[in-house]
Amino acid sequence: MTKKSKHSVTIRDVAKKAGVSVATVSRYLNSNAPVSVATSKRLKKVMKDMLYVPHAAARHLASKKTRVIGLLVNNLHNDFFVPLLNGVEAVIQGRDYNFMIATYREGSRHLPPPVGPHNTDGMLLFSDGLSDEALVALNTRNYPIVLVHRTPPEFTKIPSVTVENKKITIELMEHFIKKHGKKRIIFMRGPANQEDSYWRELGYRHVLKANNIPFDEKLILNGGFDRDVAYESMNKFLSSENRVEFDAIFTGSDDAAIGVLKALQQYSIRVPEQVSVAGFDDLGFARFLNPPLTTVRAPTEAVGRIATERLFNLLEDRIEEGVVLLPTEIVIRRSCGCQFESSLDE
Amino acid sequence: MTKKSKHSVTIRDVAKKAGVSVATVSRYLNSNAPVSVATSKRLKKVMKDMLYVPHAAARHLASKKTRVIGLLVNNLHNDFFVPLLNGVEAVIQGRDYNFMIATYREGSRHLPPPVGPHNTDGMLLFSDGLSDEALVALNTRNYPIVLVHRTPPEFTKIPSVTVENKKITIELMEHFIKKHGKKRIIFMRGPANQEDSYWRELGYRHVLKANNIPFDEKLILNGGFDRDVAYESMNKFLSSENRVEFDAIFTGSDDAAIGVLKALQQYSIRVPEQVSVAGFDDLGFARFLNPPLTTVRAPTEAVGRIATERLFNLLEDRIEEGVVLLPTEIVIRRSCGCQFESSLDE
DNA sequence: GTCATGGATGTAACCGGTTACAGTAACCGG
DNA sequence: CCGGTTACTGTAACCGGTTACATCCATGAC
Numbered sequence: 056m057t058k059k060s061k062h063s064v065t066i067r068d069v070a071k072k073a074g075v076s077v078a079t080v081s082r083y084l085n086s087n088a089p090v091s092v093a094t095s096k097r098l099k100k101v102m103k104d105m106l107y108v109p110h111a112a113a114r115h116l117a118s119k120k121t122r123v124i125g126l127l128v129n130n131l132h133n134d135f136f137v138p139l140l141n142g143v144e145a146v147i148q149g150r151d152y153n154f155m156i157a158t159y160r161e162g163s164r165h166l167p168p169p170v171g172p173h174n175t176d177g178m179l180l181f182s183d184g185l186s187d188e189a190l191v192a193l194n195t196r197n198y199p200i201v202l203v204h205r206t207p208p209e210f211t212k213i214p215s216v217t218v219e220n221k222k223i224t225i226e227l228m229e230h231f232i233k234k235h236g237k238k239r240i241i242f243m244r245g246p247a248n249q250e251d252s253y254w255r256e257l258g259y260r261h262v263l264k265a266n267n268i269p270f271d272e273k274l275i276l277n278g279g280f281d282r283d284v285a286y287e288s289m290n291k292f293l294s295s296e297n298r299v300e301f302d303a304i305f306t307g308s309d310d311a312a313i314g315v316l317k318a319l320q321q322y323s324i325r326v327p328e329q330v331s332v333a334g335f336d337d338l339g340f341a342r343f344l345n346p347p348l349t350t351v352r353a354p355t356e357a358v359g360r361i362a363t364e365r366l367f368n369l370l371e372d373r374i375e376e377g378v379v380l381l382p383t384e385i386v387i388r389r390s391c392g393c394q395f396e397s398s399l400d401e
Numbered sequence: 402m403t404k405k406s407k408h409s410v411t412i413r414d415v416a417k418k419a420g421v422s423v424a425t426v427s428r429y430l431n432s433n434a435p436v437s438v439a440t441s442k443r444l445k446k447v448m449k450d451m452l453y454v455p456h457a458a459a460r461h462l463a464s465k466k467t468r469v470i471g472l473l474v475n476n477l478h479n480d481f482f483v484p485l486l487n488g489v490e491a492v493i494q495g496r497d498y499n500f501m502i503a504t505y506r507e508g509s510r511h512l513p514p515p516v517g518p519h520n521t522d523g524m525l526l527f528s529d530g531l532s533d534e535a536l537v538a539l540n541t542r543n544y545p546i547v548l549v550h551r552t553p554p555e556f557t558k559i560p561s562v563t564v565e566n567k568k569i570t571i572e573l574m575e576h577f578i579k580k581h582g583k584k585r586i587i588f589m590r591g592p593a594n595q596e597d598s599y600w601r602e603l604g605y606r607h608v609l610k611a612n613n614i615p616f617d618e619k620l621i622l623n624g625g626f627d628r629d630v631a632y633e634s635m636n637k638f639l640s641s642e643n644r645v646e647f648d649a650i651f652t653g654s655d656d657a658a659i660g661v662l663k664a665l666q667q668y669s670i671r672v673p674e675q676v677s678v679a680g681f682d683d684l685g686f687a688r689f690l691n692p693p694l695t696t697v698r699a700p701t702e703a704v705g706r707i708a709t710e711r712l713f714n715l716l717e718d719r720i721e722e723g724v725v726l727l728p729t730e731i732v733i734r735r736s737c738g739c740q741f742e743s744s745l746d747e
Numbered sequence: 748g749t750c751a752t753g754g755a756t757g758t759a760a761c762c763g764g765t766t767a768c769a770g771t772a773a774c775c776g777g
Numbered sequence: 778c779c780g781g782t783t784a785c786t787g788t789a790a791c792c793g794g795t796t797a798c799a800t801c802c803a804t805g806a807c
Contacts, residue, residue, distance in 0.1 A: 063518065065763055076787045081765055088766090089784055108513050111520035112467065113763030115458035116792050123501070131487050134480045134685070141477050144504055153515055155469070155501050158490055167454050169499055172409065174457035282685055316689055339480070339628055340686035343662055345693060411793055422757045427795055434796090435754055459793035462762045 064107045073101045084109060123153045124366060125170030125178035127185070129160045129246060132281055133310050134338050135355060139203075142359020143179065150367065159184040161248070172198045177366050179203055183248040199369035201362045205250050212376035214369070216362040218353045220251050223383045224258030227305065227333055227351060230385065232266055235331055235392045237303040239271075241292075243278030243285060243315070245307050252280070252307060255335070259305065273299045278311035286314030293322050302330055303391075309334035309341050312348055312390075327392035337386050347388035354381050410453045419447045430455060469499045470712060471516030471524035473531070475506050475592060478627055479656050480684050481701060485549075488705020489525065496713065505530040507594070518544045523712050525549055529594040545715035547708045551596050558722035560715070562708040564699045566597050569729045570604030573651065573679055573697060576731065578612055581677055581738045583649040585617075587638075589624030589631060589661070591653050598626070598653060601681070605651065619645045624657035632660030639668050648676055649737075655680035655687050658694055658736075673738035683732050693734035700727050 066084075070077045075094060082088040083098045090098075101107075115121045126143060128136070140156075147154050157169040161184050168185065170178055177199030180190070187208035193200055194213050202215035231237040242259045245252030256275075263270050276292055278285035285306060292298060306312040312334035319326055326332050326346055334341060337352035358381060365375045387393050412430075416423045421440060428434040429444045436444075447453075461467045472489060474482070486502075493500050503515040507530050514531065516524055523545030526536070533554035539546055540559050548561035577583040588605045591598030602621075609616050622638055624631035631652060638644060652658040658680035665672055672678050672692055680687060683698035704727060711721045733739050 066765095067763080077764080078766075078788080079786060082786090085765085088786095091785060094785085108517065108519045110462070110763055112458045112461035113792090114765080116456070116462050116794085117763075117765040119765095119792075121458065131483065131490055134483055136486075137477065137480055137483060140482075140502075144477055144502075148504065153501055153503060153520065155499055156486075156490075157499060158494065171454065173454045174499065310685075313686055313689055338686075339656075340659055340684075340690065343659055343690045344686065345689055345691040347691060409793095412795095413793080423794080424758080424796075425756060428756090431795080434756095437755060440755080456793050459762090460795080462764085463793080463795040465762075465795095 063110070064105045066107075066109070069098070069101055069105060069107050072105065073097050121174060121176050122151065123155055123175045124363070124370075125155045125157060125175040127157055127159050127168060127170055127178055127180050127182045129182045129184065129249075130158050131156075132283075133308075134340070135280070135308065135310060135336055138338075138356040139181070139359040142356040142361075143363045144359075145356075146360055146363035146367065158182075172196065177201075177370055179362050179366060180205065183246070183250075199366060201366045201369070201375070203358060203362050207378065214365045214375040214377060214379070216358050216365065216379045216381070217250075218355075218358065218381045219383045220254035221258040221261070223351050223385065224255045224305070225262050226385055227349075228259060228262035229266075230387070230391065231303045231305075231331055231333070232262065232268070235303070237331055238268055239274065239299070239301045239303070240268075241274045241276055241301050241304040243276045243288070243305065243307040243311055245278065245280040245311075249280065251335075255305075255307060271299065274301060278307050278314070280308040280311055282310050282314035282317075284314070285311035286318050289315045289318035290321075293318060293324075304330060304332050306332060306334050309336045309338045309348060309350055312341075312344070312350070316344065327390050331392045332390040334390075341386075342388060344390070346390045349388045349391035349393070350386050351383050352386050353383050357381060409456070410451045412453075412455070415444070415447055415451060415453050418451065419443050467520060467522050468497065469501055469521045470709070470716075471501045471503060471521040473503055473505050473514060473516055473524055473526050473528045475528050475530065475595075476504050477502075478629075479654075480686070481626070481654065481656060481682055484684075484701040485527070485705040488702040488707075489709045490705075491702075492706055492709035492713065504528075518542065523547075523716055525708050525712060526551065529592070529596075545712060547712045547715070547721070549704060549708050553724065560711050560721040561724045562704050562711065562727070563596075563724065564701075564704065564727045565729045566600035567604040567607070569697050569731065570601045570651070571608050572731055573695075574605060574608035575612075576733070576737065577649045577651075577677055577679070578608065578614070581649070581673075583677055584614055585620065585645070585647045585649070586614075587620045587622055587647050587650040589622045589634070589651065589653040589657055591624065591626040591657075595626065597681075601651075601653060617645065620647060624653050624660070626654040626657055628656045628660035628663075630660070631657035632664050635661045635664035636667075639664060639670075650676060650678045652678060652680050655682040655684045655694060655696055658687075658696070659690070662690065673736050677738045678736040680736075687732075688734060690736070692736045695734045695737035695739065696732050697729050698732050699729050703727060 066077050066080050070080045079090060080098060083090045083095055155170055155175060159168045159182050179201050181203040190208055191211055194211055200213060202213055204217045205215060207213040207215050231240055276288045278288055304315055306315045312332060315332060324330060334348050334350040337350045341348040341350050361379055368375045412423050412426050416426045425436060426444060429436045429441055501516055501521060505514045505528050525547050527549040536554055537557055540557055546559060548559055550563045551561060553559040553561050577586055622634045624634055650661055652661045658678060661678060670676060680694050680696040683696045687694040687696050707725055714721045
C-alpha cells in the first residue's frame, strides 16, 4: 500500500513521465493533430511501460462520445438472438466500439430505459417496451436509433430493418391448405405487440379468407415465440375438455415449435401424420428436429449486421432512413407432411 | 435551434430550477444523505418536468463506479450462450447495473481487452484470450473478476464457476462401451485451450485406458463446439481416402452434434443404428433432434447466475474465492442407441 | 441559558480526459 | 530579408457529476 492501490495511471502521469503536456498525449491517443515522430515513439513506450489505459468515463465526458452502442430487447429467452447478436458483434468488432445489452419491456421497473442518450451513442431497438412517442422523442433529439423488426412510427423516417412476414406466411399457409389439404390450422401468436406476430397473423387471416375457411378464435393460441410458453399453451389446449379439431399448427417461431412438438409428443400425436407443423426463423437446429421442421428462413444475422451498419452510418452523420425489408423463404422439410426421404434439401 | 439542441439537462439546471444546490440534487439522486421531504418532492417534480437523466460518464468519473459489468467471451457463435446470458441478465436486472458484452480471443487486434477496469466495475471471463498472468495482474489490482468455465491460475483464489466435465465424460464413455459395445469412439475437441474440452478429453483418455482400448490419434477431431466447424471437420473425416473405422462420436457439445448429424446424414450413415452420437450441454433443442440426442445436462443458466452473483459479492466487498463446481448429469435419449420408444424421459 | 447534536443545505475542489486558443520554430516563395 | 504557412506543442477551461468541509438552525440535556 505505498500509494492508493486503486489509483490508476492518468494522462497527466504519462505526460509528466514523457516530458510533454497532456494535450500532446491526448493528440497522440486520438491522432487528431500532428505529433512529431520522436514524441510519438516516446509516448508509445511510456504508455506501455506504465500500462496506461485511458479512463473511458473521462473520455466520454469530455468528448461527448461514449463509443458504446446499446441493444434493447424484450428478453433473451430465445436462440433467435444468437444470430442477431453475431450480426451486431461482427460489425462492432471492426470499429472500436462497445456493446451494451439491456432487456426492457412494457412497464419495466425503471422508467427511463437502461440504455439511451445518457450512456450510449445510439441504439438498436428490438423491443416493444418503448412507445412510438418515446421513439419520436428520441429521434427529434437527434439520438441515433435503428429499429429492428419494427415499423417506424408514422411520419418519421427512423431507419428500420426487418424481414418479410406477411407474404411468406401466406405462402406457407397456402402450402398447408393446397398441398396437404389442411383446414383447421392453429396460429400461435408471438408476444403481445410483437410486430412480426402481427404481420404473420395478417397473412394467416388473409389466407383463410381467400380459401373460404372460417376464422376460429379457438385456433389462436399464444406461443410467445418461446418454447416454454408455447409448450404450456399447447398443453393447455390439448388438455381442454372441449378441445376443437385441428390438423396443422403454425407455431410462429422455431423456438415455439420445440415446445409444440414436445406437447404433441406427450399426447402421442404424430407429426406430420396427424398434424402438420411449421415454424419460422430456420434456426440452426430446425433441420434436425424430429421430424425435420418445415419453416421460413429468416436472415437474422444479416438483420443484425445491416441494422448495426445503418446505426454506424447515423453515428458518422450519413443519412439513413426508411425500412430495409429482407426477403424470407420457405424451407420445406418433413414436419408439414412433405415426404422427403431425408432432408437433403441443400 | 434556440439553444444547442444537443445540450441536455444537467444537474445544475435542475438545481437552479428547484432553487437548491447541486449537492442537494446529487444527494437526492443517490439518497446517501438526508434531504427534506419538501425538497425531495420538489426535485422529483422538477426532474420529471425537465426529463432529467443523469449523465452516466460524469457520474462514473466522479464516483469511480461505472455500474457496468462486462462479459468477455471468445465468440458468440453458439446457442450455448442463450442460457448463459439469461443467467447473467436475471441477476443484473435486479441491481441497477448495465451489461457489456465483448468478444476477445488470443491475438485479438486490440491489445487491451475491450472491457476491463477502464470501463467496467468487474467482469465475467469466459474466454481464453487472457493469459493467466493477465488474470493475476487484474486480480492483484483488486479488479473484481469471476472466471466462467475456467480454473483459477495457481496460487490465486480468483472465484470461478464451472461444471463437472471429467467424471461425467467418463460415465458417458462407459455407457458407450459397456452398454453399446463401442470401441472406436471419435472424440471432438472444442476450441484450442478451451478448458471444458481439456477435461472432457482427460475423461475420454481415462476411459480408454481403463477399458484397454488403444488411443488412436485419428479418432480425435476438432469440433470447436461449433456446428459449422464440427460439420466441416466431420465431412473431411468422412471423405478421407483412408478413413478409419469408428462406431461412436462424442461431439463435445450439442451445437457440434448438429453439425455432426448433418454430415453423417449426408453420407447416409444412420444414427444410432450404425454409430452412436452424444453431445454435451442439453440445449433446448437436444431432445428434439433426429434422433433425440443423448447428452450431458449442464446447468448453464445457473452458471451465469451464480457467476454474476459472485461478481456482485465482490463488488460489494464480500469475500468470494475458489471454485464452484456445478454437477452435470447424463441424459439418455436415442442417439446413443438406447431404444426408448419416444423420449418421454421426463 | 448554554452547549452539544443532528438534520438540511451550500461552496467549491476534484474525477481524467478533450480542445480552443495561443505560441514558437522552421520553412518557403518572392 | 520578410510575411505567411505549416508542424508541433503548451495552458487552462470545460464536460457533469460527487463529496469533503463548512454553515446554519432547531432540538434537547443539563
